[in-house]
Amino acid sequence: MDPLSIVASVCALATALQVWLSARAEQSELTHTLGLTVTRIRAIILPFQAEETVARLEPTVVDTFRGLGEALARTRDHLVQLDGGEPAGQEPGKQKGVGRGKGRDVLLKTFNFLRPAEVAKKLREDERQLTNQLVLVLFGVTMQSFFQKGEPGRGGASASASAREAMGGDVVLSGVKNEEIREFWRDYVGAKVVCVPPQIFIVSIKTWFKAGLPESTCRHLLLRLDEYAVGGVTPHSLENLVGEQRLRDVIEGFKQQNEAKSHELAIDSVPRPFRHSRDSATxxxxxxxxxxxxxxxxxxxxxxxxxxxxxxxxxxxxxxxxxxxxxxxxxxxxxxxxxxxxxxxxxxxxxxxxxxxxxxxxxxxxxxxxxxxxxxxxxxxxxxxxxxxxxxxxxxxxxxxxxxxxxxxxxxxxxxxxxxxxxxxxxxxxxxxxxxxxxxxxxxxxxxxxxxxxxxx
Incomplete structure (x- = not known):
């Protein structure tokens, strides 16, 4: 995707989210806070969608827009889940018959599987990541402006290199909580890289993993990490996959799952739904x-x-x-x-x-x-x-x-x-x-x- 399309799509998404959140600002403190954050993001990035402005942005700065777009897209998904508790046109509290099998109705609470408390937790994390991504955008733009205007005669590739140099690892990785991911990104990707191209990321993860990763595993891994097709992998997308687990364990599990043969399973009894907690008390x-x-x-x-x-x-x-x-x-x-x-x-x-x-x-x-x-x-x-x-x-x-x-x-x-x-x-x-x-x-x-x-x- 070209830089103009990237910036324009991020601006459009921020605008849509702002409109949606402003209509629901009074629903909860969470939607109000998110609305303020998205409004601030939109106000800052809208001036950048002009073609002549985008043309002056260095690749490093464009990468920060990729990361921001990914965070906005994930927030959008979670907002739909938060507000999707009842189908349109259906009275609250009534179930909808959505399936029929073996000659009898299957009544499913199709929308009630959305647990508001869990979605709200995701949205609070989204708000944190949106703020971090906005900081990266502002930092990148500021550094580019400094090196282009602050040093007479300096521009082009030289200014871009200086902007990348100034984009310190403490800024890029400031919002990443998982220490193993921070170490991997610093040592194998680059502490100052905001968004790494897919194939370069695969080379980095293969070098780090050492045990070998089949091409099919790599292909599926990229689909998972670049879920919103922003054109690259960010530290936050990797952390969203790994969470608080060990990176090596997650990659090994991903590899094993990919290599497992697809086969028919005979199930005597249907398993219980997956829950984050098996503790009967919670x-x-x-x-x-x-x-x-x-x-x-x-x-x-x-x-x-x-x-x-x-x-x-x-x-x-x-x-x-x-x-x-x-x-x-x-x-x-x-x-x-x-x-x-x-x-x-x-x-x-x-x-x-x-x-x-x-x-x-x-x-x-x-x-x-x-x-x-x-x-x-x-x-x-x-x-x-x-x-x-x-x-x-x-x-x-x-x-x-x-x-x-x-x-x-x-x-x-x-x-x-x-x-x-x-x-x-x-x-x-x-x-x-x-x-x-x-x-x-x-x-x-x-x-x-x-x-x-x-x-x-």
């Missing part, structure tokens, strides 16, 4: 029940467009869970990780996603793309029209090494779905007959059907 209540298999996770901001196809899938004995945004889909997968990993085969679980959707906490009625500039307010329920929603869910699933098939079912945007060719078990289509055949193969517990695994099948 155990969380059950927010979800497992659906019957086979199962389709259907992600589309306009479920009404798929009534015929969903009804057909359920008539075949398939359970269908409908989710209206990428963020809600991520939350569902995280909350049901044990169940999904135990059944992660094409004959048990599949995904259908649209390609372009409004990422929001509710189903939006707008039928056409908005004509909203980054400086204009949007609908308070809408973040933006995500033209890469299909690829985003693919990146998320493959980055977590889920092997389940993903079919992107869309209309006018089909020409933009050639990305499916870059992923395993992926395809795209505009045809209802393809979707029905895809469902039929799942109902028959097939694993080797390939007719849909291509672009525009």
């Amino acid at each position: 155990a969380l209540p059950e927010y979800t029940v497992y659906p019957n298999l086979p199962l389709i996770i259907w992600v589309d901001d306009m479920p009404s467009n798929n009534i015929g196809e969903v009804t057909y899938a359920r008539s075949l004995g398939i359970s269908v869970i409908e989710l209206t945004s990428t963020a809600l889909a991520k939350a569902w997968f995280e909350d049901n990780e044990e169940f999904v990993r135990a059944n992660d085969t094409p004959s048990r679980i599949r995904v259908i996603s649209d390609n372009a959707r409004y990422e929001s906490d509710s189903v939006l009625p707008a039928p056409s793309p908005p004509t909203v500039s980054p400086s204009q307010p949007q609908s308070e329920d809408s973040f933006y029209l995500n033209m890469s929603a299909g690829e985003h869910i693919l990146r998320y699933l493959r980055g977590r090494q889920y092997r389940m098939p993903v079919l992107v079912y869309c209309g006018w945007s089909i020409f933009t779905t050639q990305y499916v060719l870059q992923y395993e078990e992926a395809g795209s289509t505009v045809g209802t007959h393809v979707v029905r055949a895809y469902c039929e193969a799942l109902a028959k517990r097939k694993s080797s059907d390939t007719f849909w695994r291509r672009f525009s099948s």
